[in-house]
Amino acid sequence: MTAKTLTVSHLEAWYGTAQALFGIDIAVAEREVVGLLGRNGAGKSTTFKAIMGIEARRLGTIVFQDREISRLRTETIARSGVAWVPPDRRIFPALSVRENLALAARARRQPLDVDRLVDAVPILERLLPRRGYQLSGGEKQAVAIARALAGKPRLLLLDEPTEGLSPLVVQQLHESILSLPAKFDVSIILAEQNLQFVLSLTSRVYVLDTGRMAHEGSSTEFANSTGLQHQLLSVASTSDSRSHADH
Amino acid sequence: MFGQIFAALVSGIATGMPLFIVASGLTLIYGVMRVLNFAHGAFFMIGAFLFYNVLGGVTGSISLLIVGLLIAALSVGAIGAVSEVAVFRRLYARDHTTTLLASYALLLTLDGLVQQIWGVSPRSQTQLPAFAGSFQILGVRVATYDVVLIGVGAVLAIGLTLLLQRTSFGQTTRAVAHDQTMARALGLHARGVQLAVFALGAALAGLAGGLISPLLSIDPSLAPTFVVQSFAIVIVGGLGSMGGALIAALLIGLLDSFAVTFFPGFAGFSLYIAVTLVLLLRPQGIFGAAFASREA
Amino acid sequence: MKKLWIPITGVVLLTLSGCSAGSSTGSSADSTITIGMIAPTQGAYAEIGKNITDGFQVAIDEVNANGGVAGGKQLAMATKDEGSSPQTATQAARDFTSNGVNLLGGLFSSADCAGVDPVVEQSPAILVTASCASDTLTGGISGTSPFKRTFGVAVRDQANAQALAEVMAQKFPNVTNYDAFGFDYSWGHETWQTYRDGLTAADVAVQVNSEQFVPLSASDFHSQVAAISGGLTGPVASRGIFLATFGAGTSGFLKQAQAYDLPSQVALIANSGEYYNVARSLNGQAPDVWNSYDYNWAAFNTTMNTQFVTDYGKIANGAKPVGWTYQGYLIGLSYAAAINKAGSGDPEAVRTALEGVSFDAPSGSLTMGAASHQLSVPSVISHTVGDSTSSDGVKVIETQVVPYSGK
Ligand SMILES: Nc1ncnc2c1ncn2[C@@H]1O[C@H](COP(=O)(O)OP(=O)(O)OP(=O)(O)O)[C@@H](O)[C@H]1O
Ligand SMILES: [Mg+2]
Numbered sequence: 033m034t035a036k037t038l039t040v041s042h043l044e045a046w047y048g049t050a051q052a053l054f055g056i057d058i059a060v061a062e063r064e065v066v067g068l069l070g071r072n073g074a075g076k077s078t079t080f081k082a083i084m085g086i087e088a089r090r091l092g093t094i095v096f097q098d099r100e101i102s103r104l105r106t107e108t109i110a111r112s113g114v115a116w117v118p119p120d121r122r123i124f125p126a127l128s129v130r131e132n133l134a135l136a137a138r139a140r141r142q143p144l145d146v147d148r149l150v151d152a153v154p155i156l157e158r159l160l161p162r163r164g165y166q167l168s169g170g171e172k173q174a175v176a177i178a179r180a181l182a183g184k185p186r187l188l189l190l191d192e193p194t195e196g197l198s199p200l201v202v203q204q205l206h207e208s209i210l211s212l213p214a215k216f217d218v219s220i221i222l223a224e225q226n227l228q229f230v231l232s233l234t235s236r237v238y239v240l241d242t243g244r245m246a247h248e249g250s251s252t253e254f255a256n257s258t259g260l261q262h263q264l265l266s267v268a269s270t271s272d273s274r275s276h277a278d279h
Numbered sequence: 280m281f282g283q284i285f286a287a288l289v290s291g292i293a294t295g296m297p298l299f300i301v302a303s304g305l306t307l308i309y310g311v312m313r314v315l316n317f318a319h320g321a322f323f324m325i326g327a328f329l330f331y332n333v334l335g336g337v338t339g340s341i342s343l344l345i346v347g348l349l350i351a352a353l354s355v356g357a358i359g360a361v362s363e364v365a366v367f368r369r370l371y372a373r374d375h376t377t378t379l380l381a382s383y384a385l386l387l388t389l390d391g392l393v394q395q396i397w398g399v400s401p402r403s404q405t406q407l408p409a410f411a412g413s414f415q416i417l418g419v420r421v422a423t424y425d426v427v428l429i430g431v432g433a434v435l436a437i438g439l440t441l442l443l444q445r446t447s448f449g450q451t452t453r454a455v456a457h458d459q460t461m462a463r464a465l466g467l468h469a470r471g472v473q474l475a476v477f478a479l480g481a482a483l484a485g486l487a488g489g490l491i492s493p494l495l496s497i498d499p500s501l502a503p504t505f506v507v508q509s510f511a512i513v514i515v516g517g518l519g520s521m522g523g524a525l526i527a528a529l530l531i532g533l534l535d536s537f538a539v540t541f542f543p544g545f546a547g548f549s550l551y552i553a554v555t556l557v558l559l560l561r562p563q564g565i566f567g568a569a570f571a572s573r574e575a
Numbered sequence: 576m577k578k579l580w581i582p583i584t585g586v587v588l589l590t591l592s593g594c595s596a597g598s599s600t601g602s603s604a605d606s607t608i609t610i611g612m613i614a615p616t617q618g619a620y621a622e623i624g625k626n627i628t629d630g631f632q633v634a635i636d637e638v639n640a641n642g643g644v645a646g647g648k649q650l651a652m653a654t655k656d657e658g659s660s661p662q663t664a665t666q667a668a669r670d671f672t673s674n675g676v677n678l679l680g681g682l683f684s685s686a687d688c689a690g691v692d693p694v695v696e697q698s699p700a701i702l703v704t705a706s707c708a709s710d711t712l713t714g715g716i717s718g719t720s721p722f723k724r725t726f727g728v729a730v731r732d733q734a735n736a737q738a739l740a741e742v743m744a745q746k747f748p749n750v751t752n753y754d755a756f757g758f759d760y761s762w763g764h765e766t767w768q769t770y771r772d773g774l775t776a777a778d779v780a781v782q783v784n785s786e787q788f789v790p791l792s793a794s795d796f797h798s799q800v801a802a803i804s805g806g807l808t809g810p811v812a813s814r815g816i817f818l819a820t821f822g823a824g825t826s827g828f829l830k831q832a833q834a835y836d837l838p839s840q841v842a843l844i845a846n847s848g849e850y851y852n853v854a855r856s857l858n859g860q861a862p863d864v865w866n867s868y869d870y871n872w873a874a875f876n877t878t879m880n881t882q883f884v885t886d887y888g889k890i891a892n893g894a895k896p897v898g899w900t901y902q903g904y905l906i907g908l909s910y911a912a913a914i915n916k917a918g919s920g921d922p923e924a925v926r927t928a929l930e931g932v933s934f935d936a937p938s939g940s941l942t943m944g945a946a947s948h949q950l951s952v953p954s955v956i957s958h959t960v961g962d963s964t965s966s967d968g969v970k971v972i973e974t975q976v977v978p979y980s981g982k
Contacts, residue, residue, distance in 0.1 A: 084464055086460055086463075086464060087460075105463070106460070106463040106464055107463045107464075107466050107467060107468055107469065110463065110464055110465055110466035111466040115465075116464045118461070118464075122458055122461040124453065124454045124457050124458065124461070124462075125457065126453050126457060127450055127453060127454065131450050134447070134450065135447075135450055135451060135454055135462075135465060135467065136465045136466070138447060138451075139465045139466030139467045140466050179465070183465065183466060282805065283805055283806065286801060286802075286804075286805035287801070287802070287805070289801070290797060290798055290801030290802070290805070291798070293797060293801070294795070294797040294798050294801075297795070297797075298795075336858045337858065390617075390618070391617070394617060394621060399621035399622040399624075399625050400622050400852075400856065401622060401822070401823060401826060401852070401853075401856045402856060403826060403830065403856045403857045403858050403860070404858075405858050405860050406833075406834070411833070411834070412833075412834070412836050413804075413834065413835045413836045419805060420804050420805065420835055420836070422801075422831075422834035422835050423834070424834050425797075425834070493830065494795070494797075494827070494830050494831050494834060495794050495795070495823075495827055495830065496794065496822070496823035496826035496827050496830070496853075496856065498619060498622070498822075498823055499617075499618055499619055499621065500618070500619030500792065500794060500823050501794060503792065504792055504793060504794045504795070505794075508795075532797075532798075535797075535798045536797070536798040536801060536802065538798075539787060539798040539799050539801075539802045540798075540802045540805070540806070543785065543786060543787055543788070543802075
């Protein structure tokens, strides 16, 4: 077994009094890309937020590079090398793209290596002088990934990167993500609705169902099991009955 | 007629600039933390009292003036920092009403402290001889100190803009202002930034208190007066917009001086007229957006 | 637990700042008669309040040192904050009466008196007010006080303005060209109107160049000063500025006027309302001002005045008493005289005794109008200028006493 970058054990999370995660376990090796799947509301984003120490109250242990981080502040977790790309990208609108990147690099006391980022995310080059509010959705996604990488993290939490992107851009993103572990020496957890996208990029997948880990296994195995896919990812029976009514 | 218009113009700018100096700190704090700080007027007042205390009522030389201003700004900045840690930090996540009430409580507390320390007698800071008196341009009498205040206001406006736009502190500040969570998730020290911004905003109020004190009766009535005007400027300018605050302050100054010159009956209301009009026509204020969300 | 200390600290701080006004209640042993003084102890008018209560304290100290009242009883003072609204002032009066303190004094604002007087009217208490000199509150003009249980020691506002007009008309008959600056409430407007009418009645052909009225709470008068400066017409010897302001209004205006060299461009600055405290606060830089109010320490060459100035100086670091101090002092003297006359501190007896009581004061003998409930205090016109060599930074150039004109 290769060295573990992240080990999450018995992670529970609450929003106020509502529990959203019920003791989940995740392990990610160095330079490994794993998928995090699940229906809407299954707890994928919550898992990321719990790792980052954002919003939700959490319990359990999160060991990142041999360090227990579950009690640290968000900024300390980020500085220790975890980068988060939220589903809504959250590019700072008043800052230029270059400033967005510089900020992230400076926060982790890293020099800003724009060339290296452009190499991984080619469309970045022409976006550098633009302000955050002047970017399209796809451009924001590219910048968000570049910004996460600017601080040279060891773990990247990508939440729904393909959401709202055209097939062509998804293809570009696919190539970018594929190259990241080697180029940036980074591990990735990829939370996605786009099953094909995840299966083609990851070695293993975790599947959440209403806050519990419902499945864990190799991506190929999951790709071949339409039963599992149907059971864990298909839309709930209410919409089945509606489609029946249509006939 | 021309003379009167020109005089009103000059006096409007001279009225507006000090208002901007006071309001700049308030709008900065609002822009980053979304806190409308009632205690800002108390910060201003303490600045005036400290300035008076340091100089003993007499402004002997320009270097003493600068030392007095620095001490006023730094001390009030420190008071601001303490209030941030003791009061405001815990309330950023709460609704506006809670923060507003807390800042009002702080205003009363500081008011009380000022009265304990300095007593109830009004003080007066004499003007530096070089800045006293007036001169004439184009037949219009202009107070020398007005020119000084206009200069200081312009320098501050430019300085603050550069600080926010061109420095890494400014970038971090704008990031924290817009999206604190994301800023922290990138590893930025949001708390440190908030503390620094609060201290800076308070220091600006202290500086303003010292600067304007030679024109005022230094007494406990300063706190409420200036907080009302600053609030009006921040609302008219667009909450959190530095450029908006400058324009609003000048606009309110000009409105006031033209009203006083040509429609004295309206003079007392010009501030409220401006606020009402802006709220009706452009509820988001002239600039409408905090400096963090757009390029302004 | 961790979160608890914040509210606690807050409460402690607020308590320290808010409730510092020592209010010893009227647990009157038989040998003391307590008078409840209501005056601002906080905020913009705290200095006025302190002057009133200090003046009162000097009076009762003098009275007590001379053997007390009504056969050896001592007078004592309790204080409550007038606050900044009729509500707070009324509450203070209620608190006193519910604690058995029924001899009340003080009050600085006419608006507060308008709230308190009717309440006192319905209570067993009586009230001698300090600065409430609006015509609607006293019987100085009509001859009959609207309130049976309220008395006043301040010169009627309009009597002060009238006295100033008479003296200015006589001394500066050529100053006709006026700019007026005043507080934007009834007092400011009426005071200016009275002054103007007074000049006209004295055959001064007044021309009004500009009238600027500002909110009582304002302190930045930049625009007004600039407008007056820019609109000056006629020869300097014909120009006058009239100020219907007091406190921070007067000092803010004068400071900003000096920045425009305004005082040197007019023949006179006249002000009706308490001014000496302002002149003093200007660090010897006060411009030449003609003022009319109830008192100036240099106006009366009497032993009693010397005694008052000396005794007040002892508790005020050598400072001179001002109009407000004098009003507090007169409240003390009025009560002492009435209690002596009544033979006891019983409010009803004291009320009856106050009507028509006469006593010696720094300005000579004064009488409380039997029906008007108005003390016969003269107006004092003082001509002062800043003087950094004098102990309080003010030189009194001359004073003139204008006798009481009311009923
Ligand atoms: N801020 C919040 N406050 C309260 N409940 C929340 C909050 N965010 C998410 N939840 C709840 O937590 C559960 C998990 O939500 P989460 O966003 O983690 O799901 P997800 O798997 O990311 O879904 P999606 O695919 O729709 O993004 C859901 O029941 C959701 O309603
Ligand atoms: Mg999600």
